[in-house]
Structures are given as C-alpha cells and as structure tokens.
Amino acid sequence: MNVLLYLVPMALLLGLTGLVAFLWSLKSGQYDDLDGAAVRILPDDDIEN
Amino acid sequence: MAETLDLSMFVERGAAGAARMTLAVEGVHCAGCIRKIENGLAKLPGVIDARINFTQRRLAVDWRDNEIDAAGIIKAVEDIGYHAHPFAPERLEADDSAQAKWLMKCLAVAGFAAMNVMLLSISVWAGNASDMTQETRDLFHWLSALIALPAAAYAGQPFFRSALRALRARQLNMDVPISLGVVLALALSVFETATHAAHAYFDSAIMLLFFLLCGRYLDLAMRRKTRLFAGNLASLKAEFAHRLDASGELTQVPAAALRPGDRVLVRPGERIPADGAVLGGSSEIDESLVTGETVPRAVAAGTTVYAGSINVSAALTMRVSAAGAGTLVEEVERLLDKAITAKSQTVRLADRAARFYAPVVHTTAALTAVGWLLAGASLHDAIVIAIAVLIITCPCALALAIPAVQVVAAGSLFRAGVILNGGNAIERLAEVDTVVFDKTGTLTLPDPRVDEGLEIDPEVLERAARLALSSRHPLAAALARRARERIAYPGAIEEPGQGVRAVIDGEEARLGSASFCGLAAADEAAAARGSDASFIRFAHAGKTATIAIRQALRPDAGAVTEALMVRGLRLIVLSGDRPTAVAPMANQLGIDDWRAGLKPAEKIAVIEHLQSQGRRVLMVGDGLNDAPALAAAHVSLSPVSAAHLTQAHADALFLGELLKPVERAVTVARQARALMKQNLALAVIYNALAVPIAMAGLVTPLIAAVAMSGSSLIVTLNALRARLEVTANHHLSPAGRGRLPSAARKSSEGEPPSRKSPLTRLAAEAARRPLPTGERWEVTGQQNDQTRLVRDASS
Numbered sequence: 001m002n003v004l005l006y007l008v009p010m011a012l013l014l015g016l017t018g019l020v021a022f023l024w025s026l027k028s029g030q031y032d033d034l035d036g037a038a039v040r041i042l043p044d045d046d047i048e049n
Numbered sequence: 050m051a052e053t054l055d056l057s058m059f060v061e062r063g064a065a066g067a068a069r070m071t072l073a074v075e076g077v078h079c080a081g082c083i084r085k086i087e088n089g090l091a092k093l094p095g096v097i098d099a100r101i102n103f104t105q106r107r108l109a110v111d112w113r114d115n116e117i118d119a120a121g122i123i124k125a126v127e128d129i130g131y132h133a134h135p136f137a138p139e140r141l142e143a144d145d146s147a148q149a150k151w152l153m154k155c156l157a158v159a160g161f162a163a164m165n166v167m168l169l170s171i172s173v174w175a176g177n178a179s180d181m182t183q184e185t186r187d188l189f190h191w192l193s194a195l196i197a198l199p200a201a202a203y204a205g206q207p208f209f210r211s212a213l214r215a216l217r218a219r220q221l222n223m224d225v226p227i228s229l230g231v232v233l234a235l236a237l238s239v240f241e242t243a244t245h246a247a248h249a250y251f252d253s254a255i256m257l258l259f260f261l262l263c264g265r266y267l268d269l270a271m272r273r274k275t276r277l278f279a280g281n282l283a284s285l286k287a288e289f290a291h292r293l294d295a296s297g298e299l300t301q302v303p304a305a306a307l308r309p310g311d312r313v314l315v316r317p318g319e320r321i322p323a324d325g326a327v328l329g330g331s332s333e334i335d336e337s338l339v340t341g342e343t344v345p346r347a348v349a350a351g352t353t354v355y356a357g358s359i360n361v362s363a364a365l366t367m368r369v370s371a372a373g374a375g376t377l378v379e380e381v382e383r384l385l386d387k388a389i390t391a392k393s394q395t396v397r398l399a400d401r402a403a404r405f406y407a408p409v410v411h412t413t414a415a416l417t418a419v420g421w422l423l424a425g426a427s428l429h430d431a432i433v434i435a436i437a438v439l440i441i442t443c444p445c446a447l448a449l450a451i452p453a454v455q456v457v458a459a460g461s462l463f464r465a466g467v468i469l470n471g472g473n474a475i476e477r478l479a480e481v482d483t484v485v486f487d488k489t490g491t492l493t494l495p496d497p498r499v500d501e502g503l504e505i506d507p508e509v510l511e512r513a514a515r516l517a518l519s520s521r522h523p524l525a526a527a528l529a530r531r532a533r534e535r536i537a538y539p540g541a542i543e544e545p546g547q548g549v550r551a552v553i554d555g556e557e558a559r560l561g562s563a564s565f566c567g568l569a570a571a572d573e574a575a576a577a578r579g580s581d582a583s584f585i586r587f588a589h590a591g592k593t594a595t596i597a598i599r600q601a602l603r604p605d606a607g608a609v610t611e612a613l614m615v616r617g618l619r620l621i622v623l624s625g626d627r628p629t630a631v632a633p634m635a636n637q638l639g640i641d642d643w644r645a646g647l648k649p650a651e652k653i654a655v656i657e658h659l660q661s662q663g664r665r666v667l668m669v670g671d672g673l674n675d676a677p678a679l680a681a682a683h684v685s686l687s688p689v690s691a692a693h694l695t696q697a698h699a700d701a702l703f704l705g706e707l708l709k710p711v712e713r714a715v716t717v718a719r720q721a722r723a724l725m726k727q728n729l730a731l732a733v734i735y736n737a738l739a740v741p742i743a744m745a746g747l748v749t750p751l752i753a754a755v756a757m758s759g760s761s762l763i764v765t766l767n768a769l770r771a772r773l774e775v776t777a778n779h780h781l782s783p784a785g786r787g788r789l790p791s792a793a794r795k796s797s798e799g800e801p802p803s804r805k806s807p808l809t810r811l812a813a814e815a816a817r818r819p820l821p822t823g824e825r826w827e828v829t830g831q832q833n834d835q836t837r838l839v840r841d842a843s844s
Contacts, residue, residue: 004185004188008169008192011165011168012165012192012196015161015164015165016161018161019157019158019161022157023154023157026150026153026154026157031153032102032104033102033103033104033105034104035103035104036083036101036102036103036104039079039080039083039103040080040083040103041080042079042080043080043081043084045084
C-alpha cells in the first residue's frame with residue numbers, strides 16, 4: 001500500500017491546483033459578466049485577414 | 050438654448066486627470082451592440098477604455114479629463130444609437146458584490162474539501178467492510194482532518210460570525226445549531242482519529258457547509274440581481290434640473306446634485322426637482338404625486354412647492370430649501386419616524402423555526418447522552434452517540450427550507466415585474482387579508498389620458514394629437530400620446546400658458562385653452578364630462594373639438610380588484626383626492642369601502658385601526674403622502690412611478706402600466722409560503738426518522754452523509770416547484786389578457802408585453818423619455834412627464 005503515499009498527495013495537489021485556478025479566475029473578474037462572455041465570442045473582428 | 054450639462058457627481062476622479070464613470074445603457078442586446086459602443090467610444094480622443102458589462106447592462110468608461118468630458122461621452126453613445134444614463138454607484142451594491150465574492154470563495158474551498166474528504170471517506174467505508182488495516186485507516190482519517198479542519202475554519206466563517214453575533218445579542222438563529230454541529234462533529238472526529246476509532250465525521254461536517262453555502266450564495270445572488278436592476282432603474286429614471294448660476298447662466302445638473310440655496314428654473318411640463326419655495330413667476334402645479342389631489346394648484350412667489358409636482362403652465366424659478374417646519378414633507382417625515390418605531394418587528398418564519406428548533410435538538414442530544422449513561426454505556430460511547438444526534442439533526446434541510454423558496458419566488462416575482470426590497474416581504478405578503486389602495490397613480494395611471502367617452506372625429510383627433518407633439522404642456526403630452534404619426538407639424542409655435550398653433554393644409558390650427566382657440570369657455574361637451582377632467586380645445590379649418598383629459602384607471606384595474614376580492618381579500622381605497630373624484634372610480638371597481646380627502650396622518654390612523662383589529666394590511670400607494678402609510682402597513686407595494694421617499698419605504702416596487710403585478714405578488718407569495726411550510730414539514734419528517742436512529746446509536750458516517758444530502762436535495766427540489774407552478778399559471782392566468790376591457794387594449798400602446806424580461810420592458814418604457822443632452826431635450830421635452838418618477842438620491 002506504499003503507493004498511496006505518492007498517489008494521495010498527488011491527487012490532493014491536483015485538486016488544490018484546480019482550487020487555486022478557480023480562486024484566481026474569480027479574483028481576476030472572469031465571472032463578472034457571464035452573459036457578456038457568452039456573446040463576445042461571436043464577432044470575429046479580432047481575426048486579421 | 051445652449052445649456053451646459055454638469056455630471057461631476059457621477060464621475061470618479063483618479064490621478065493626473067483620469068476620470069471614470071459608470072452608465073446604465075439601454076437597448077444593448079447582442080455582441081454587435083457591445084462592439085459598436087466599445088469601438089465607437091475607443092475611437093474618441095481621450096477615452097482610455099470603454100467596457101460594457103452585458104450582464105448588468107452597464108458601461109464603464111475611463112478617460113482623460115482634459116480631452117473629453119462626461120457630457121461628451123453620453124453624447125457619443127447617443128450618436129452611436131444607444132441611450133446611456135449616468136449612474137451613481139450605491140454603497141449597498143458594492144457591499145453585495147464583495148459579499149458574493151467572499152461566499153463564492155468559501156463555497157469553492159468547501160467544495161474542494163468536500164470532494165477530497167469524501168474520496169478518502171468512501172475508501173474508509175469500503176475498507177471497513179473489507180480488509181483495511183488500522184494504519185491505513187488512521188492515515189486516511191488524518192489526511193481528512195488535514196483537509197477538513199482548515200477548510201471548515203475558512204468556509205465556515207459566514208456561519209460562525211453570524212452565530213457569534215446572535216449569541217452576543219442573546220438570541221438564537223439558525224447559524225447557532227449549524228456552527229455547534231460543525232464544530233462538535235470536527236472535534237469528535239479528531240478525537241476518534243486520535244483514538245484509532247473506525248468512524249470519523251469529517252465528510253459530514255464539510256458537506257454540510259458546502260450545501261449551506263450553496264443556499265446562502267443563491268440567496269445573495271438573487272438579492273444582488275434585483276438590487277442591480279433597481280440601480281439601473283434609478284439611473285434610467287433620474288431627473289435633471291436647470292440650475293441658475295449667480296450670473297443667470299443655466300446648467301443642467303442631476304436633481305440629486307441640487308443643494309439647499311440653489312436657484313432652479315422649472316419650465317412648463319417639467320417636474321419640480323426638489324422641495325423649495327417659488328422665487329418668481331406664477332403658474333399652476335399638478336401635485337398628484339405629492340398629495341393625491343388631481344386638480345392643479347396655483348402657485349406664485351413665496352409658495353412652498355414639493356419635489357415631484359409637475360409645473361403645468363408657465364416657467365417658474367425656485368430656490369431649493371431643506372424641508373422647513375410645518376411643511377408637508379416635515380409632517381410626512383415625522384409620521385414616518387413614528388410609524389417605523391411603532392411597527393413591531395415581525396418574526397420571520399425561519400427565525401421562529403430556529404428558536405423552536407435549537408433548544409429541542411440540544412435537549413434531545415443531552416437526554417440521549419444521559420439515557421445511554423443510565424443504560425450502562427461508557428462516557429465515551431454516550432458522548433459519541435449524543436454528538437451523532439447533533440450531527441444528524443444539523444439543520445441542513447431546515448436552513449435551506451426557506452431561503453430556497455425565497456430565491457425561487459423572488460425570481461418569479463422579478464419576471465412578473467415585481468422588485469422586492471427584502472426577502473422577508475414574501476412571507477408578509479402571503480399573510481395579507483386586506484389591501485389598501487391609494488387612488489391617484491396607483492389605481493389610476495400615473496399620467497392623465499384622453500377621455501375615450503367623447504365622440505371626436507378620428508381625423509380631427511389625429512391632427513390635434515400631432516399638433517400636441519409640439520407642446521410642453523402636460524395635458525398636451527397626454528394628447529400627443531394618441532398621435533399615430535409621430536411627426537410634429539413644421540413651424541408649430543407654442544405660446545406659453547396659451548397653446549400651440551401651426552399652419553396645417555394652408556389653414557391655421559390652434560390647440561390650447563378655450564380663449565386661445567376662440568371658443569366659449571363652457572360648452573356642452575365639457576359640462577357633460579364632469580368636474581374631474583381637464584379640457585383642451587382644438588380649432589382648425591372651421592372644425593372645433595373639445596378633448597377631455599383625465600386620470601384613467603390602469604387598464605386591468607377592474608380585473609385585478611375582482612381577482613383579489615375572489616381570493617377573499619378586503620379592498621379599501623384611501624385617497625388624498627376629493628370625494629367627487631374618488632367615488633366614481635371606487636364604484637367602477639366595485640369597492641364600497643373608500644375614503645377621500647385624507648391627510649397622511651388619517652391614512653395611518655385607518656391602517657392602524659385595521660391592524661388593531663388583527664387585520665394584515667397590504668398598502669399599495671405612490672404619493673409622498675402615502676409614505677407613512679406604507680411604512681405603517683404590514684407590507685407595502687409601490688408602482689415604480691412613485692415618489693422617491695415612498696419607494697424607499699415600500700417592500701417591493703412594481704413595473705409597468707398594469708396593476709396585475711399586485712395580484713401576482715399576492716399569489717406568488719401565498720404559493721411560496723405554502724411551499725415554505727411544506728419544506729419545514731419535510732425537514733421535520735426527516736428529523737423524526739433520523740433522530741431515533743441516531744439516538745439508538747446506529748448512525749455511521751455513511752448514514753449521516755446519505756441522510757443529510759438526501760434531505761437537502763428534497764427540500765431544494767420542492768422549492769423549485771414554485772417556479773414550475775408559476776409558469777403553469779402564467780399560461781392559464783384567470784384574470785389574464787383575454788378579460789381585459791376593450792378600452793385597455795386600445796390604450797395599451799405603452800403596455801409592456803408581460804412575457805418579456807423586466808429589463809426589456811424597462812428599456813421600452815425608458816425609450817420614451819428624454820435624455821439630458823440639449824437637442825433631445827428640445828425635441829422630446831414634452832414627453833418628460835410620461836414617467837412620473839422622482840429620484841433624489843441625496844435624501
């Protein structure tokens with residue numbers, strides 16, 4: 001069962017990375033305008049011809 | 050007229066001439082709109098950044114002050130084709146959004162911890178049933194503790210803080226048993242882990258926090274949504290005033306920026322922006338929003354005037370002053386203070402449940418421990434079982450039972466055009482057995498309408514209506530609404546206090562007072578329509594017409610009052626207007642119980658009398674004179690056109706021209722209350738089943754996990770039924786459109802389609818309103834009084 005000593009911390013670390021990523025995205029305002037994000041993908045004026 | 054626009058109160062200044070302003074924008078509904086506005090503004094010299102928040106329908110602009118100013122930016126948005134209204138950020142909104150972020154962080158931490166602890170717990174449960182060694186189990190328990198303890202310390206803060214606050218005030222709220230349950234479960238688990246026991250409850254504690262935080266967050270999100278919306282509404286309806294500087298120069302400023310001592314010019318057709326005294330000019334003012342009286346009052350130099358009155362005939366200058374002793378405003382505020390202190394704090398259903406629940410649970414746990422000790426169990430076992438009782442009864446379902454319904458019901462009300470100021474209004478609305486209506490602006494439409502009873506040639510009426518487009522007079526505005534072709538006649542000239550004239554088809558047409566049109570002051574048509582109507586005369590090419598303008602009932606008032614009576618509610622009309630004006634309307638609606646000519650104190654007296662008889666009163670009113678009555682009543686509603694002070698004291702606002710939201714509010718609230726009670730019953734049943742198992746000492750962490758999440762889910766799903774039932778009723782609504790009187794359909798041009806979202810509706814409503822830029826003001830100034838809203842953010 002010694003493998004658990006590697007696997008469990010690794011699983012927790014991965015989960016923790018997800019949590020930190022979420023908190024970062026929350027802090028950087030990515031959830032402030034969800035409806036806006038949904039429609040902003042539509043115009044393609046950022047594509048250079 | 051060149052008039053500068055001063056928006057400095059809305060602008061936040063940064064370092065080195067940087068400025069920032071938030072605007073509520075109408076009509077933005079797709080990516081194209083966002084692009085057009087953002088790119089259009091970005092091109093302007095001096096604009097640093099323009100960003101639309103599409104969810105909130107708000108635009109934030111940063112610019113350098115020396116190159117462009119706030120008025121220029123509004124003008125630019127206008128040129129792009131949208132209406133933007135400067136927005137004064139409210140402190141409450143900022144608090145809410147900070148609170149929401151904090152709850153979201155707690156939720157994230159609790160979610161992360163719950164998932165990982167559950168991962169370990171399931172291994173332990175499986176291991177306990179098979180061949181897990183004690184060492185591995187202890188390792189897993191310690192790992193769980195490592196995750197759960199810091200996570201609970203962080204994510205539990207909203208509950209711990211609220212519980213501490215309640216305990217300091219020597220009260221019990223739902224957060225006390227929650228906090229106690231969580232802390233005890235964690236402490237017991239740590240102890241059990243240290244003594245190599247088979248069971249630990251880390252997963253129960255952290256999952257409980259996760260579920261409860263979900264409920265808290267949804268509750269706050271709903272409140273935030275309504276508050277954001279109310280904020281946009283306020284900025285869309287904000288009024289502007291013409292301030293006279295010492296040199297006689299005019300500046301347009303938001304009414305909220307006026308200070309006592311300012312001199313203000315009020316043109317005919319405009320609303321008086323603040324309380325004060327007339328300095329010069331003589332005119333008549335329509336005070337229906339203030340006193341309920343529909344007959345205009347003559348004012349001259351020295352007369353006290355109130356914010357919200359409409360200047361009818363000629364321009365006035367006035368000096369803004371704080372409310373003086375003996376004025377109506379002062380009396381209203383005195384009554385308000387009294388009413389608010391006298392109003393007993395109604396105990397919310399959730400708090401009542403908590404007050405009953407917490408002692409029962411804690412006593413049961415104590416009795417369990419004592420019982421097991423008496424039965425010969427060891428102290429350790431007795432305490433473990435007692436704590437298991439506390440964990441299993443931890444009021445997860447109970448704490449979700451009411452907020453979940455509130456969130457769903459507030460959402461339904463929002464879609465029906467009712468904006469709640471506070472969550473517990475729903476409970477109080479459900480208890481109502483008497484509805485007291487104000488007349489002017491509540492049962493009747495806020496703006497006067499053309500009386501349909503007079504037979505007028507449609508051709509003539511159309512011409513008169515188009516001519517009325519060129520006038521600022523409030524009566525003309527009512528007539529102008531009837532114009533099918535909304536183009537003013539070229540060359541129309543308004544003679545203040547008299548009327549408008551223009552040459553139509555080679556002949557002069559006149560619209561205005563009888564003498565202006567060369568007619569006799571009294572004619573048959575006028576006499577036939579009674580004294581509560583005002584008349585406009587029209588003369589053109591030998592044809593004359595007398596057009597009566599009067600207060601009209603809201604198109605669905607009859608259907609709604611009938612529906613309310615069918616529900617067994619007693620209806621009463623209390624009006625500040627004359628009896629001759631109130632009686633016909635009350636009769637038409639079939640309400641026998643009406644009183645007229647009431648002062649604010651008398652309205653309160655009637656309501657207090659009713660409440661002393663044990664009646665629960667819903668007060669619906671819009672006038673300044675209604676504000677104390679709204680505060681005194683059990684629960685209160687205001688149309689969105691109400692005076693500012695009145696809105697502030699109403700529990701909810703309703704939008705649009707229809708009275709239907711009042712009925713919907715009562716219906717939804719009753720449904721919601723029924724669901725709340727059902728949910729409480731479900732929580733009780735759950736406890737009745739779970740507690741004996743816990744007391745018998747049979748609860749394992751697995752049973753606790755299943756029981757707690759199961760009961761929370763059931764309660765939440767039951768709450769969602771509020772939404773389903775409301776939508777079902779929407780299609781088969783008993784007092785629906787099919788039964789509207791034909792007159793309602795005729796005058797429904799301004800009626801917002803009820804299926805649209807309130808924001809869309811609001812945009813339609815506001816599109817008829819002038820903007821604070823010079824040119825539009827000139828063209829559409831006469832439409833100013835279509836919205837009768839006074840917003841004075843300073844009070």
